[in-house]
Amino acid sequence: MRTALVIGTGLIGTSVGLALAARGVAVHLSDHDPGTARTAAALGAGTEEPPEGPVDLAVVAVPPAHVAATVAGAIRAGLARACIDVASVKSGPRRELEALGADLGSYLGTHPMAGKERSGPLAATADLFEGRPWVLTPGKGTDTEALNLALELVSLCRAVPVVMDAEAHDRAVALVSHTPQLMSSLVAARLRGAEESAVRLCGQGVRDVTRIAASDPGMWIDILTANPGPVADVLADVAVDLGEAVQALRALESCDDDKRQGGVRAVEDLLRRGNAGRSRVPGKHGAAPAAYEIVAVLVTDRPGELARIFADAGAAGVNVEDVSIEHATDQQAGLVQLMVEPSAAPVLSAALRERGWSIRQ
Known part of the structure; x- marks a missing residue:
């Protein structure tokens, strides 16, 4: 070409x-x-x-x-x-x-x-x-x-x-791309009218779930208009799961021990099915996701801090497999979560402590 x-x-x-x-x-x-x-x-x-x-x-x-x-x-x-x-x-x-x-x-x-x-x-x-x-x-x-x-x-x-195949592609992206966009937007929409005191409690979990809710609505209207059927099919199945989750949670409020235990089993089943689905998402280099250990380090909001922590990890001979940052509310600091192989976690924790970093368990 x-x-x-x-x-x-x-x-x-x-x-x-x-x-x-x-x-x-x-x-x-x-x-x-x-x-x-x-x-x-x-x-x-x-x-x-x-x-x-x-x-x-x-x-x-x-x-x-x-x-x-x-x-x-x-x-x-x-x-x-x-x-x-x-x-x-x-x-x-x-x-x-x-x-x-x-x-x-x-x-x-x-x-x-x-x-x-x-x-x-x-x-x-x-x-x-x-x-x-x-x-x-x-x-x-x-x-x-x-x-x-x-x-x-x-x-x-x-x-x-x-x-x-084109049709198989459209069904696949409805599941792995288009429906997640709508689910993210649905969760984020609940924050719109929430009390400020509740929003201030937002942690990394809600940031992860709502990240793609910041996408351009005009672009997504074009996409969803072109693939409505497969997306609606996935959402219909999710709606059934949501209905069952609501019933299970209501059962946990019951005074009847049998109903409560049934609710516990239903919620546990939902969470375990989520574990099983998440385990199928390809990880690094397309392989199955590995069970990494997290070394959480308190980092202040100053120029060069992230570069320094990665340099110190490299000096310790540890490869950082993945990373995420959880920002502290109203503070010029945050937790950098370094994902490493389990055997490397104690080595990295000790090396970073020696270099003056504050490690959080």
Whole structure:
């Protein structure tokens, strides 16, 4: 691949442009908003100048509702040897393209499983896709050239290709992406009218659960409008679980010992099913999540503190597998939770204490 055209210069499109440009591909940028394309170009994602002829690959990075029309237009205009889209829903746009009578041999629906709560070109990075799954949904008539160019794009972006059926993809993202967004928003919405005294008690748990609730509503309306059925199916199952959880908790209020014990068993079953589901989420390097030990360190809010703690961990010969920060309310401090292999936890704790760090059990 020597040339590419990115149509739509938001977070994903600009990140694609940055990744390709960094690897020597001549990238041309197009957007319905010239200012957005200009911003992406200024960031180094490519040039606003139109290509002189057909490029190797056109990457359509527009909202799902506009994918079919944009792809059909690109194919009919002969803008590229092959054309892909990167929308988060796959079966709907393909059906629309078929209805439009577009020649789909040179088209391939794809979806990089990467993103941020922030949107727009200023949030883009060249390494956004590194190590992330990138779903490819070839159809029966997809040309080999289109598939090969898509695979080359995934490789240049340093992502991991995953081939799936379009409908299976939409059901999968409904479960692992779209429903979690709504669940996060539902929990966060309960905070809107909560007493200030309650909100001030928010800890890391509620921060983790509500992180993605900060996402752009407009973007998610586009996504959910394109995949409503599979998301509704998952939510219906969650609603059944919620109803059973409510009944179990009500039983815990009962004066009847049998009802209370039944409630305990039901709540325990829910929590254990949650444990089992969580254990299936891929961990580091795609492997099953490891049981790490947490070394919690009190850190003050001063420049260089995080760098110093990681340097001290490295000096102790300990590899930090993961990290999270829990901020203290109304204090210029927080707890840095360093996740390490169980055998390394005592070594790290002792080394950090020697270097003056305050360790919390």
